[in-house]
Amino acid sequence: MSERGKLVVQQTKGGGYxxxxxxxxxxxxxxxxxxxxxxxxxxxxECEVEREKGLIKRVLVAGQDLQRRPGKGSQEGYKDRQPQxxxxxxxxxxxxxxxxxxxxxxxxENRLKTFLPRDTHQYLPAKVDNFGLLLNKVAxxxxxxxxxxxxxxxxxxxxxxxxxxxxxxxxxxxxxxVLDRRRERALQGTGLLLEKLPMTPQWRFVVGLGxxxxxxTSLTLHPVYGFPFxxxxxxxxxxxNTIISEVFAGDEKEALADTGFRAIFGWTNYGTPSSQRGxxxxxxxxxxxxxxxxxxxxxxxxxxxxxxxxxxxxPGDYYNPVPVFFLxxxxxxxxxxxxxxxxxxxxxxxxxxxxxxxxxxxxxxxxLALGEYGIGAKTxxxxxxxxxx
Amino acid sequence: xxxxxxxxxxxxxxxxxxxxxxxxxxxxxxxxxEKHTGIPKVEASGLKGCIREAFEDYDVVPGNRLPEPLxxxxxxxxxxxxxxxxxxxxxxxxxxxxxxxxxxxxxxxxLLFPVRSMRGVFGWVTCPAIISKFIRELKMAGLxxxxxxxxxxxxxxxxxxxxxxxxVILEEYTFALQEDAACTNLAAWLxxxxxxxxxxxxxxxxxxxxxxxxADDDCRDFVNLATEVITRTxxxxxxxxxxxxxxxxxxYLPQESVLYALALAAPVFHSSKGIFAAGEERxxxxxxxxxxxxxxxLGGNATIGKGIVRLKVxxxx
Numbered sequence: 071m072s073e074r075g076k077l078v079v080q081q082t083k084g085g086g087y088x089x090x091x092x093x094x095x096x097x098x099x100x101x102x103x104x105x106x107x108x109x110x111x112x113x114x115x116e117c118e119v120e121r122e123k124g125l126i127k128r129v130l131v132a133g134q135d136l137q138r139r140p141g142k143g144s145q146e147g148y149k150d151r152q153p154q155x156x157x158x159x160x161x162x163x164x165x166x167x168x169x170x171x172x173x174x175x176x177x178x179e180n181r182l183k184t185f186l187p188r189d190t191h192q193y194l195p196a197k198v199d200n201f202g203l204l205l206n207k208v209a210x211x212x213x214x215x216x217x218x219x220x221x222x223x224x225x226x227x228x229x230x231x232x233x234x235x236x237x238x239x240x241x242x243x244x245x246x247x248v249l250d251r252r253r254e255r256a257l258q259g260t261g262l263l264l265e266k267l268p269m270t271p272q273w274r275f276v277v278g279l280g281x282x283x284x285x286x287t288s289l290t291l292h293p294v295y296g297f298p299f300x301x302x303x304x305x306x307x308x309x310x311n312t313i314i315s316e317v318f319a320g321d322e323k324e325a326l327a328d329t330g331f332r333a334i335f336g337w338t339n340y341g342t343p344s345s346q347r348g349x350x351x352x353x354x355x356x357x358x359x360x361x362x363x364x365x366x367x368x369x370x371x372x373x374x375x376x377x378x379x380x381x382x383x384x385p386g387d388y389y390n391p392v393p394v395f396f397l398x399x400x401x402x403x404x405x406x407x408x409x410x411x412x413x414x415x416x417x418x419x420x421x422x423x424x425x426x427x428x429x430x431x432x433x434x435x436x437x438l439a440l441g442e443y444g445i446g447a448k449t450x451x452x453x454x455x456x457x458x459x
Numbered sequence: 460x461x462x463x464x465x466x467x468x469x470x471x472x473x474x475x476x477x478x479x480x481x482x483x484x485x486x487x488x489x490x491x492x493e494k495h496t497g498i499p500k501v502e503a504s505g506l507k508g509c510i511r512e513a514f515e516d517y518d519v520v521p522g523n524r525l526p527e528p529l530x531x532x533x534x535x536x537x538x539x540x541x542x543x544x545x546x547x548x549x550x551x552x553x554x555x556x557x558x559x560x561x562x563x564x565x566x567x568x569x570l571l572f573p574v575r576s577m578r579g580v581f582g583w584v585t586c587p588a589i590i591s592k593f594i595r596e597l598k599m600a601g602l603x604x605x606x607x608x609x610x611x612x613x614x615x616x617x618x619x620x621x622x623x624x625x626x627v628i629l630e631e632y633t634f635a636l637q638e639d640a641a642c643t644n645l646a647a648w649l650x651x652x653x654x655x656x657x658x659x660x661x662x663x664x665x666x667x668x669x670x671x672x673x674a675d676d677d678c679r680d681f682v683n684l685a686t687e688v689i690t691r692t693x694x695x696x697x698x699x700x701x702x703x704x705x706x707x708x709x710x711y712l713p714q715e716s717v718l719y720a721l722a723l724a725a726p727v728f729h730s731s732k733g734i735f736a737a738g739e740e741r742x743x744x745x746x747x748x749x750x751x752x753x754x755x756x757l758g759g760n761a762t763i764g765k766g767i768v769r770l771k772v773x774x775x776x
Contacts, residue, residue, distance in 0.1 A: 189633040190577075195622045200575045207631045208577075243580045248661050255658060256472040256767050259754030261516070281690065293474075293687040293713045294573045294581050302763035303691060314696045322696045336762060353764030354473070407764070413519075 072118045077101070077131070079113040091119055091129065102126055104180075105136045112136075181213045182225075182236075199243045201363070202296030205397075209284050210236045224284040227365040227395040239363030241297055246359050249295075250405055257353060262409035265433045268358060269406055269440055269456035274366065274398035276454070277304060279447035287396035289363075292356075298363065298399045299356050300445060305406065306352035309432060310335050312439035317422045330423035334432055349414050350432045353407040361402040368394045398453065406440075408432055461563055461723035462740040464600035465748065466773040468653055469501070469567050469718040469757075473767040474687055474711035477501040477758040486688055487707040493568075497683050498589065499712055501567040501757065506720060510564075511550045513752050518542050529749040535734040544733045549743050561735075561743040563723035568592070571649070571670070572682050573715035577628035579620040581715065582669040584629065586678035587611055590645065593719060600721055602775065606645055611674040613639035615646040619668045627671060630685060634673065646670040652773055653717065655753075662715075687711040711765065718768075722747055748772055 078090040078098075087110060089101030099119075101107070112131065120128040129136050184191065186208065198204040205226060214222030226237045257264055277300050278290030292299050318325040325331045336348030370376065372385040373392045410429045418424045423431055437458060439445070444454035477500075479491045492499050517525045525536060536542050547553065551560030570593055571583040591608045598604075614620070614636045620627045627634050650666040673681070693705035712718075724744040732738035735746070751770055758766040 186631055190628050190631055193622045193626045193633055195578050198577050199580045203575050256754055260756050260767055294715050306763055311696055320696050348762040351762050351764055
């Protein structure tokens, strides 16, 4: 709904201009700060005011939106896109009853901005096809609650009364079935004997949580396609570590003395010619279908207690919890590949791992490692454990 | 003296680390680059060694039979010891320096580099400098490709990366680009030449429309700053945490990068010509082409799945 009013522009002490709107019912409201007043020429001009739940949404002079500040001009591009965000968010969610959250939401959105070059901001499409770009380049910066600077920082998830994800993992542009077919063909094409293990996380997994990122947390994404994946080096390290723990009681030296273990993973003997490359190849694990990315939370309740190295701060219940959000992958089948030169795939005859051939042995241990040890971060609390179906 | 040349493409299927040792820059283990342009490449010596190994594997690895087209062309290879002899004549003898090899290779140069796009997931980036060098080398090989060098800022007709009329956003940078006939032609030609008949329809279609010719400087920035860099760590088996001093970064040419190189052939440099009967350069090149595997593992870190490339010899026409 729109009302008629009159603009009152006054010069401030700092030399800028501040505006007030006198509405027809003689009430006055300050002009929102994102409007750019350069001089007093608009003083006394008739205007139209659009309000929603009492808050000024738009001010029109002669049918035109007032000029906005360049710094906040970014919000124009943002506003254009925002309705879609909002629709996605409210879909399938019960309507909000009281008035409060709406105001909160409007206020929250005004606090958000991105750091993109101006032209990129201008042309940014409503839907970004590459999740890696969406998450790490179109990062939303929350300016924090008014004046206090609380909750300031880059965010992919907004907590509060209207919790919602700011970045949606949408992988509609990628055909995962075709991608896997091409991949399998390429891996086989090098002459390797392959073992393919489709595994599904029992709960969620997160790989690369601690990588560098503008957020506090991170997630390993494909450098070109932008979908989450598990790097081959992480898989190799996991299997190696599992065997060391399970078979050699955590003693790496003992493991390196074992012939089967050395053949599978390779070893280096600096200064002597007796080094060998590992026989088994561990390939990156890609999703079999479009991955489901869901935000998750770590909520330390006793932050001051953990941070105090002197040990004088007690873990009291009077501290405020400090929520830290991170992204996880849920309900997504991952395709693990192991490969070996067929000629080298002999039965292990000596050592602790004797019994089966190299590839089957490694496959068995990979299944056990993924099922019981878990891969990625936070495995101690149930993340990263996989089951084969 | 090389008398014949045949260009071939290398399509990166899993990240490729053709390393140049350690460095004091941002990345501990960077990839090989041309000194004067900074454009990534793969040294010819590494490429030749890998291809030679693939040929030698036909002999050694049980079950890895000689490709049928190769045996049809050179029935003499069935005899014992003939393959080894042919490899030595073509690639040069393994020990001693009795004679030079009849096969040579140029460095594999980068032709197309994948960059993330706000629309269309990713696009292949190249520039006039790279394309004109590519065309020049094809001509050097005696080919007359029906290609012109597109101007900087060109996209093919029906580009799938456009965010509006005339703009593409790669990483966080916006480029004003225009449809161009030479670029449409180049994209269609490459899509036809790069991909095999089946299994790659999705990428063939994509390359026809999602190729971007940027200004040389912009392209150089992408190939320098938008490669894949991964951090490697080692977990201490005793403590379960990252081992001290075991953290380093490695640079990779990402999946979907496209490189090209020339295979060069000279007449056999030895009095005994082996299977190459008359000892002509043509026979040597045929031997290479018919025996070349479709896939090859190149560069470092094979055991964590890196460096698989698909090879495609440029067919005439």
